[in-house]
Amino acid sequence: MKTELTTKKELDHVFTVRDVSVSYGDFTAVKNVSMDMFKNNITAFIGPSGCGKSTLIRSFNRMNDLIPNAAVNGEINYQGINLYDEEVDPVQVRRRIGMVFQKPNPFPKSIRENITFGLKVNNMTDNLDDRVEKALTQAALWDEVKNDLDKNALDLSGGQQQRLCIARTIAVEPDTILMDEPCSALDPVATKKIEDLMQILVKDFSILIVTHNMQQASRVSNYCAFFTTKATDDGRRTGELVEYSDTKTMFTNPSESLTEEYISGRFG
Amino acid sequence: MYKNLNLTKTKTKPLESFVKFFIKFSAFAAILISIAIVFTLLTEAINFFQDPEVTIREYFTATRWTPTFKNPVYGVLPLISSTLYIALIACIISFPLGLFSAIYLSEFATRNTRKVIKPIMEILAGVPTVVFGYFALNWITPNIVQRFIPGSGVFNAISAGIAVGIMIIPTIASISDDALNAVPKSLRMGSLALGSTRRITALKIMLPAALSGIIASFILGFSRAIGETMIVTIAGGQYPELNLDPRKAMYTITSSIVNVSLGDTPHGTTAYNALFALGITLFIMTFVLNIFSDYIARKYRKEYEQ
Numbered sequence: 001m002k003t004e005l006t007t008k009k010e011l012d013h014v015f016t017v018r019d020v021s022v023s024y025g026d027f028t029a030v031k032n033v034s035m036d037m038f039k040n041n042i043t044a045f046i047g048p049s050g051c052g053k054s055t056l057i058r059s060f061n062r063m064n065d066l067i068p069n070a071a072v073n074g075e076i077n078y079q080g081i082n083l084y085d086e087e088v089d090p091v092q093v094r095r096r097i098g099m100v101f102q103k104p105n106p107f108p109k110s111i112r113e114n115i116t117f118g119l120k121v122n123n124m125t126d127n128l129d130d131r132v133e134k135a136l137t138q139a140a141l142w143d144e145v146k147n148d149l150d151k152n153a154l155d156l157s158g159g160q161q162q163r164l165c166i167a168r169t170i171a172v173e174p175d176t177i178l179m180d181e182p183c184s185a186l187d188p189v190a191t192k193k194i195e196d197l198m199q200i201l202v203k204d205f206s207i208l209i210v211t212h213n214m215q216q217a218s219r220v221s222n223y224c225a226f227f228t229t230k231a232t233d234d235g236r237r238t239g240e241l242v243e244y245s246d247t248k249t250m251f252t253n254p255s256e257s258l259t260e261e262y263i264s265g266r267f268g
Numbered sequence: 269m270y271k272n273l274n275l276t277k278t279k280t281k282p283l284e285s286f287v288k289f290f291i292k293f294s295a296f297a298a299i300l301i302s303i304a305i306v307f308t309l310l311t312e313a314i315n316f317f318q319d320p321e322v323t324i325r326e327y328f329t330a331t332r333w334t335p336t337f338k339n340p341v342y343g344v345l346p347l348i349s350s351t352l353y354i355a356l357i358a359c360i361i362s363f364p365l366g367l368f369s370a371i372y373l374s375e376f377a378t379r380n381t382r383k384v385i386k387p388i389m390e391i392l393a394g395v396p397t398v399v400f401g402y403f404a405l406n407w408i409t410p411n412i413v414q415r416f417i418p419g420s421g422v423f424n425a426i427s428a429g430i431a432v433g434i435m436i437i438p439t440i441a442s443i444s445d446d447a448l449n450a451v452p453k454s455l456r457m458g459s460l461a462l463g464s465t466r467r468i469t470a471l472k473i474m475l476p477a478a479l480s481g482i483i484a485s486f487i488l489g490f491s492r493a494i495g496e497t498m499i500v501t502i503a504g505g506q507y508p509e510l511n512l513d514p515r516k517a518m519y520t521i522t523s524s525i526v527n528v529s530l531g532d533t534p535h536g537t538t539a540y541n542a543l544f545a546l547g548i549t550l551f552i553m554t555f556v557l558n559i560f561s562d563y564i565a566r567k568y569r570k571e572y573e574q
């Protein structure tokens with residue numbers, strides 16, 4: 001594996017990942033991942049289905065803790081703190097590192113309550129209305145919903161629901177947002193809106209996005225990590241990081257032939 | 269290209285039509301039996317109200333139920349009030365316990381704990397009610413009710429209510445647990461990803477989302493408490509007057525039915541017909557509750573469907 005980040009030393013690190021493997025019981029889903037991710041950048045994870053992108057991204061905010069028998073080995077440093085240190089409270093981790101899921105999952109409550117829930121949980125109850133407006137504006141949803149904030153969030157369209165989920169995530173002012181295929185359930189127009197949104201959000205947040213869409217990865221990200229699966233001795237397939245570099249290099253001049261094959265659509 | 273395309277109906281084989289008939293018959297049998305029951309209840313109840321000895325007015329306003337006395341009084345009020353009273357005590361016991369065990373099971377318990385607790389619940393649900401009845405009379409009454417609540421009689425509403433409550437805990441826990449499990453897991457993930465704790469997620473996200481099922485379980489539990497017979501007959505006593513003191517004996521609709529039918533009341537007498545009036549009264553109460561629970565479940569289910 002080759003990482004070509006030597007020129008980017010001056011950038012602040014958000015995540016420093018060293019030799020991370022994640023397993024479910026005795027099955028190793030992804031192994032030996034080492035990479036650095038940078039502040040106020042968009043890092044994209046690409047790779048064929050089952051290579052462990054979701055598994056890996058979930059270990060960045062300790063959502064894997066919620067999956068019985070999932071185990072993370074190795075070191076994930078977040079701004080200098082080992083996320084898996086015994087002292088670290090996963091609840092606090094998730095307050096700093098937000099997550100947007102593949103399928104929009106608004107709470108069956110009003111639009112306003114979808115935002116205020118997280119605010120209340122995080123004791124950010126001053127200026128609730130302003131915070132709601134700010135979050136919805138940042139998520140490019142304010143104009144569409146400002147007149148019916150008390151409407152049930154489930155009555156929104158899929159794209160609106162996903163932007164609401166982004167809004168409730170940024171409302172609690174995390175430093176980093178993890179997005180696992182946030183556009184896979186959306187049409188091209190809604191997708192475009194969310195991509196534009198990411199370009200604005202990246203000024204304030206660090207973003208990590210999993211996507212199946214090569215164009216999306218090349219359009220939105222500054223850095224790109226390509227994963228693939230390799231068969232292990234027992235016939236199961238374990239994910240590995242193949243190449244990690246800045247997006248432009250990866251899409252114009254990948255250093256690994258596997259990457260080139262995948263990007264050009266000859267595999268995967 | 270479409271050479272093998274065949275869109276004609278295949279002929280039904282005889283066995284298949286027999287199976288179909290049998291399935292339909294079973295479904296209709298249930299309906300027919302229900303109609304027959306209601307019909308019997310109704311006709312006999314009408315006989316009762318046409319009896320010169322009783323008036324509908326007396327039935328609904330008199331405060332005694334003494335059909336076997338020399339001068340019988342047929343007032344259903346003490347029976348209804350006893351029934352509701354004991355059911356209410358049962359609800360006070362079973363709603364919180366049932367709901368909290370459901371929340372524990374679905375939100376906090378590990379898989380292994382679940383594996384142990386669920387079967388125990390099922391055993392509790394399978395205990396014959398007559399056992400609960402004697403448990404109430406011979407254990408709860410002397411060891412709890414009479415010890416801690418002075419002035420309690422051997423037969424009392426509290427003890428019967430507690431036992432009925434214990435009996436319906438599994439019903440409430442298991443239906444509420446199903447309701448909580450039916451909430452999409454993505455909601456739980458979404459809540460936890462915002463930095464909320466498991467407790468807040470359980471109470472503020474999962475519980476409201478499962479509310480319809482939980483309310484349905486409460487109503488169903490209540491309706492079972494109203495219809496419960498054995499426990500209240502054994503431990504609740506047969507006090508035929510209007511009584512609001514739970515330390516004393518009461519007289520539920522079900523136990524008065526048992527009582528009249530156990531005695532040698534001759535067929536066709538007023539006292540005998542009174543049974544059916546009570547039957548239809550009870551039937552209407554539980555029927556309304558069941559419809560109501562169904563309505564609630566439907567109404568909220570739509571709201572949370574995705």
Ligand SMILES: Nc1ncnc2c1ncn2[C@@H]1O[C@H](COP(=O)(O)OP(=O)(O)OP(=O)(O)O)[C@@H](O)[C@H]1O
Pocket residue numbers: 024029047048049050051052053054055056067212
């Ligand atoms: N909860 C789980 N329990 C057990 N195995 C799991 C679990 N989640 C994922 N896996 C396994 O881990 C491997 C990686 O899965 P993961 O969902 O991380 O892949 P992915 O790269 O996100 O795929 P996709 O692109 O299809 O979303 C797969 O083999 C999958 O079967």
Ligand SMILES: [Mg+2]
Pocket residue numbers: 053054055180
């Ligand atoms: Mg995935």
